[in-house]
Amino acid sequence: MTRDVLKPLLMAAALFTASVSHALPKDGVVYTVNYPLQFFAEAIAGDDLDVVFPAPPDVDPADWTPDLDTLLDYQAADLILLNGAGYAEWTKGVYLARSRLLDTSAGFKDRLIAEESDEVPHVHGPTGAEVQGAAVAFTTWLDLSLSRAQAEAVRDAMVARWPNHAAAFSQRHAVLDAELAMLDAALSEALTPLRGRHVLASHPVYQYLERRYGLDVTSLHWEPDLTPPPEEWAALDALLGQRAATVMLWEGEPTQETRAALQARGLRIAVFPTLSNRPPEEDFVSILRAAIDAL
Amino acid sequence: MIGAIYLAWAHIRYHAGRSVLLVLIFAILGAIPLMTERLATLAEAQLLERANSTPLIFGPPGSQLDLSLSALFFEGEPRAELSMIDFATLADMGLGTPLPILRTHSARGFPIVGIDIEYLEFRQLRISEGRPMVRLGEAVLGADVAARLGLGPGDKIQSEIREIFELAGAYPLRMTVTGVLDRVGTPDDTAIFTGLRTAWVVAGFGHGHENLATTQDESVVLSRDEGRIVANAKLTEYIEITEENASSFHSHGDPDEFPLSAILIDPNDERSAAILRGRIEDAGSTRQVFRPLGVVQALLDEVFRIKSVLNMLVAAVTVATLMALGMMIWLSLKLRRREFEISHQIGGDRSAMVRLVGAELALLIGASAVLCIALLMLIEVFGADLVRALLFGG
Numbered sequence: 001m002t003r004d005v006l007k008p009l010l011m012a013a014a015l016f017t018a019s020v021s022h023a024l025p026k027d028g029v030v031y032t033v034n035y036p037l038q039f040f041a042e043a044i045a046g047d048d049l050d051v052v053f054p055a056p057p058d059v060d061p062a063d064w065t066p067d068l069d070t071l072l073d074y075q076a077a078d079l080i081l082l083n084g085a086g087y088a089e090w091t092k093g094v095y096l097a098r099s100r101l102l103d104t105s106a107g108f109k110d111r112l113i114a115e116e117s118d119e120v121p122h123v124h125g126p127t128g129a130e131v132q133g134a135a136v137a138f139t140t141w142l143d144l145s146l147s148r149a150q151a152e153a154v155r156d157a158m159v160a161r162w163p164n165h166a167a168a169f170s171q172r173h174a175v176l177d178a179e180l181a182m183l184d185a186a187l188s189e190a191l192t193p194l195r196g197r198h199v200l201a202s203h204p205v206y207q208y209l210e211r212r213y214g215l216d217v218t219s220l221h222w223e224p225d226l227t228p229p230p231e232e233w234a235a236l237d238a239l240l241g242q243r244a245a246t247v248m249l250w251e252g253e254p255t256q257e258t259r260a261a262l263q264a265r266g267l268r269i270a271v272f273p274t275l276s277n278r279p280p281e282e283d284f285v286s287i288l289r290a291a292i293d294a295l
Numbered sequence: 296m297i298g299a300i301y302l303a304w305a306h307i308r309y310h311a312g313r314s315v316l317l318v319l320i321f322a323i324l325g326a327i328p329l330m331t332e333r334l335a336t337l338a339e340a341q342l343l344e345r346a347n348s349t350p351l352i353f354g355p356p357g358s359q360l361d362l363s364l365s366a367l368f369f370e371g372e373p374r375a376e377l378s379m380i381d382f383a384t385l386a387d388m389g390l391g392t393p394l395p396i397l398r399t400h401s402a403r404g405f406p407i408v409g410i411d412i413e414y415l416e417f418r419q420l421r422i423s424e425g426r427p428m429v430r431l432g433e434a435v436l437g438a439d440v441a442a443r444l445g446l447g448p449g450d451k452i453q454s455e456i457r458e459i460f461e462l463a464g465a466y467p468l469r470m471t472v473t474g475v476l477d478r479v480g481t482p483d484d485t486a487i488f489t490g491l492r493t494a495w496v497v498a499g500f501g502h503g504h505e506n507l508a509t510t511q512d513e514s515v516v517l518s519r520d521e522g523r524i525v526a527n528a529k530l531t532e533y534i535e536i537t538e539e540n541a542s543s544f545h546s547h548g549d550p551d552e553f554p555l556s557a558i559l560i561d562p563n564d565e566r567s568a569a570i571l572r573g574r575i576e577d578a579g580s581t582r583q584v585f586r587p588l589g590v591v592q593a594l595l596d597e598v599f600r601i602k603s604v605l606n607m608l609v610a611a612v613t614v615a616t617l618m619a620l621g622m623m624i625w626l627s628l629k630l631r632r633r634e635f636e637i638s639h640q641i642g643g644d645r646s647a648m649v650r651l652v653g654a655e656l657a658l659l660i661g662a663s664a665v666l667c668i669a670l671l672m673l674i675e676v677f678g679a680d681l682v683r684a685l686l687f688g689g
Binding site for chain 2: 068125
């Protein structure tokens with residue numbers, strides 16, 4: 001009887017507490033340019049700050065450009081977390097307060113991976129200067145040691161901006177860091193059988209994963225939701241003829257036809273999402289853990 | 296006494312022209328020193344307020360006064376001897392918020408000032424109409440710029456080419472006005488603010504043009520090989536940044552070396568300001584950081600030294616004028632001797648004559664005092680705006 005009375009009371013109290021805590025004004029607003037940074041920021045900020053990643057769920061945040069209202073929201077944010085490495089080009093053409101911008105990869109610029117660009121550089125006049133800034137691979141967070149460095153940069157920026165929450169931020173960061181370290185170790189272990197072996201990738205997005213975990217990746221330009229045309233298959237066959245591979249990394253689940261055709265060629269499909277945008281369900285850690293388990 | 300006042304008033308009315316002249320002379324003699332003093336105080340307050348609201352200025356070595364006038368009042372020849380490396384150095388110190396300023400070209404007679412968006416917050420500049428600049432090619436106008444040019448959000452304003460044959464190759468840039476700032480009574484009212492990147496485009500450090508890799512017009516290409524395309528001078532640059540061509544805008548050279556005119560610093564606290572000054576001074580003589588308040592105060596001290604000489608001249612002129620007035624009154628009394636004698640002969644005593652003259656003078660001086668107070672009240676009401684207009688061209 002007592003239990004029957006207490007249970008609804010406790011539930012009501014919990015609901016009230018939750019609603020009050022939800023309604024409490026946060027100390028600041030943090031905007032991010034991709035989902036991994038949103039995840040790190042939320043994990044560190046807890047309920048103390050509002051963390052916003054405003055990209056629609058169906059876009060690639062690397063190529064997305066916010067509309068005017070969203071740009072004004074970014075401009076008004078207390079802290080704007082950039083991925084760096086040339087990610088989210090739109091940030092170069094808009095006016096955001098420099099002192100509130102944090103390039104989370106600034107601390108490891110020397111570890112960024114340069115990419116070959118198809119673009120031919122131009123100059124004005126024979127002695128003109130070239131446009132600077134080589135193309136750089138930007139999915140830095142797929143090297144979990146770099147993810148940890150980015151999360152650390154986020155913590156430092158938050159502590160500097162909101163020193164009254166320093167202890168809580170540091171405490172939560174420690175939990176996140178431990179989780180990322182575990183994922184790093186687990187991923188390293190899962191990829192050990194593939195170390196030094198030739199692996200295919202559906203897109204050139206696994207550069208940091210390749211370097212960190214010692215893979216030898218050849219990237220194609222295949223979309224998960226499209227079955228490649230015959231000439232792409234011919235090119236793949238030619239590639240496999242030169243260098244055998246047994247695994248192909250995919251950002252998303254390929255079509256049934258693609259899967260069957262790849263399996264027929266002896267390729268195992270490993271879906272390893274880049275997590276640039278927020279997943280419809282679960283989170284950064286659980287999805288990576290699942291991907292590692294699948295590996 | 297009433298009779299004396301009545302007679303004095305009748306006399307004043309009878310000699311209306313002379314009386315008005317005397318009232319004006321007395322009023323001007325009284326008002327000029329008081330008005331100039333008040334205007335000088337207002338000017339001093341406004342100049343010091345601007346300097347006081349700017350804790351530190353960072354700049355190249357040279358005249359601190361020139362740098363203060365440029366960074367605070369947007370006056371003097373635009374110079375850009377700092378670069379983004381300086382900004383990065385200050386930002387890395389973490390001792391305050393560096394606020395870069397690039398004074399470059401002008402548009403329709405008003406200075407174009409490249410800023411970081413935080414400058415608006417630092418100066419507490421609110422948007423009265425429209426929105427802040429957000430994208431490349433956008434600008435916000437000071438209140439007086441908007442009022443005088445009749446521009447508002449959605450209008451365009453084009454930068455002027457500084458020299459007819461500008462060797463840096465800067466094309467004019469047509470900027471889109473996105474907002475108008477509230478009037479604040481400072482030089483910000485007479486400036487056109489845009490982001491640093493737009494200011495660099497205006498200054499010729501960035502541009503947009505057709506894609507040389509895909510162009511159909513080979514006449515704009517000097518040479519082309521696998522590694523590099525060399526464009527010639529025929530290549531036309533865009534003079535307006537639109538949604539369609541915005542992505543084609545780019546800069547050549549090292550962005551770290553792009554120019555700045557000055558950097559205002561909002562230090563975290565007094566201690567940070569002291570540490571920052573110490574570090575810059577220790578670093579050598581290639582850069583300087585200083586409090587503009589001291590520089591503007593020194594300038595005002597010089598001005599007030601000259602003003603004290605002027606005050607002495609005004610005092611001498613006042614004394615001379617008062618002596619001339621005394622002479623005029625004495626001559627006037629001499630002319631009225633017959634009038635006083637008749638008054639005495641018909642029974643009026645001598646003190647009545649004194650009262651009559653005294654009442655007349657009191658009425659004239661009273662009227663002058665009223666006029667003087669009215670002038671001072673006008674200065675009190677409009678003086679601040681007048682000084683602003685004189686100082687900052689509003």
